[in-house]
Amino acid sequence: IYKKKWASSLPRVPSTQLALKSMDMNYSLQFGDLWPSIRLALLCEQKYAALLNGFGDMEKVIQEFEERAQARDFVYEARSQWPEWTPHTDSQPRADQDSPAPGPSDPEPSEFSDDCTAEQSPSTPDMKQPIPISPNLKCFTFPRGDTTRFKPARPDGLRLLEYYLMDAASLLPVLTLDVRPGHTVLDLCAAPGGKSLALLQTECCRHLAINDISISRLNRLRKILHSYIPKNLRTEDRLRITSFDGRHWREIERNTFDRVLVDVPCTTDRHSVLEEDNNIFSRLRLKERQKLPLLQTQLLLSGILATKPGGSIVYSTCSLSQLQNEYVVERAVEVAETEHNVELHLVDLSAVRTLYRNTFHFYRHCRVGELVLPHLTANYGPMYFCKLERIH
Numbered sequence: 001i002y003k004k005k006w007a008s009s010l011p012r013v014p015s016t017q018l019a020l021k022s023m024d025m026n027y028s029l030q031f032g033d034l035w036p037s038i039r040l041a042l043l044c045e046q047k048y049a050a051l052l053n054g055f056g057d058m059e060k061v062i063q064e065f066e067e068r069a070q071a072r073d074f075v076y077e078a079r080s081q082w083p084e085w086t087p088h089t090d091s092q093p094r095a096d097q098d099s100p101a102p103g104p105s106d107p108e109p110s111e112f113s114d115d116c117t118a119e120q121s122p123s124t125p126d127m128k129q130p131i132p133i134s135p136n137l138k139c140f141t142f143p144r145g146d147t148t149r150f151k152p153a154r155p156d157g158l159r160l161l162e163y164y165l166m167d168a169a170s171l172l173p174v175l176t177l178d179v180r181p182g183h184t185v186l187d188l189c190a191a192p193g194g195k196s197l198a199l200l201q202t203e204c205c206r207h208l209a210i211n212d213i214s215i216s217r218l219n220r221l222r223k224i225l226h227s228y229i230p231k232n233l234r235t236e237d238r239l240r241i242t243s244f245d246g247r248h249w250r251e252i253e254r255n256t257f258d259r260v261l262v263d264v265p266c267t268t269d270r271h272s273v274l275e276e277d278n279n280i281f282s283r284l285r286l287k288e289r290q291k292l293p294l295l296q297t298q299l300l301l302s303g304i305l306a307t308k309p310g311g312s313i314v315y316s317t318c319s320l321s322q323l324q325n326e327y328v329v330e331r332a333v334e335v336a337e338t339e340h341n342v343e344l345h346l347v348d349l350s351a352v353r354t355l356y357r358n359t360f361h362f363y364r365h366c367r368v369g370e371l372v373l374p375h376l377t378a379n380y381g382p383m384y385f386c387k388l389e390r391i392h
Ligand code: SAM
Pocket: 170, 188, 189, 190, 191, 192, 193, 194, 195, 196, 211, 212, 213, 214, 217, 244, 245, 246, 247, 263, 264, 265, 266
């Protein structure tokens, strides 16, 4: 009885404090001198972007954003800086396969990407590689240092919402997935649905399989799809919504999809330092947190096995942790090769980093994949993403 009373009178340490303590310990080692500035940005207001609804009346919204709000479409802007790169939605052969792409204009100096210019100058052979990016996405952001917020979206004449507010860095895994017309796509951990919505906005998915283990989160996803996608495009042959444990997807389908997005549960670092609600650093969730890298590896492996030979997989998290990012990718690739005889190619994403470096602060030292670091002048992320191609 004495013990119980003593335990219940222990001061309750907020989970956000536990999160910060754990991050201070791990990330000061991982990021060294960069950690104080990342930490500060994590604790400050996150910046939002507006993903335009291509099924609504876009022209009016674009005009309003450009004229009144001084916001810009960062996807378009990045593309237009690569004039010889032709987006692959066009029916003509892809010009980018053969032609060198000129480099973008000089970026602002950044402690995170200080040698980008040297590394990626237009004459570098690396830049002659194609830059395969999912098409048709329009996403507006306010300039660096401008912390204006977008107003909540309104319904347009078709009663669809005009835009979806999201962290602009969340679009990078979808852009990187390089969805092309006619593709079959699996979004293995899809809820609440921001990336599924973006995948549909590419207008490329012949069939999109949307899965998440959580029924309540899938209900939120359904509401989002209702608000943004016309009914005639939400038919069962185009969209399939399931609630399976993604780790067992291979029992349903193998070698099926052209593209697979594996946006796994993680320590959601920004949420964890700010919100008590549903915080994974709560003492009660210690075991769940410790098992995250294993769950993430199993989900990625499942995504790999669901992909057709010749298809691609993008793995993503909103955590800064190497244990949940590079280590998971490396382990899943190893298991796929040794236990399933699946050969994978790790795609070099430095061209994507160069393409979007005016909008995001990228970390330059990931062994595999790319990481967007929160920064006071561009407070997006964290967002880690890594692309794999399945050879056989
Ligand atoms: N992709 C979503 C988006 O952009 O809105 C966010 C996904 S969130 C980072 C991770 C999701 O994984 C959660 O919705 C969670 O319910 C789901 N999840 C967790 N364990 C899972 C499992 N074993 N199988 C499938 N989904 C799982």
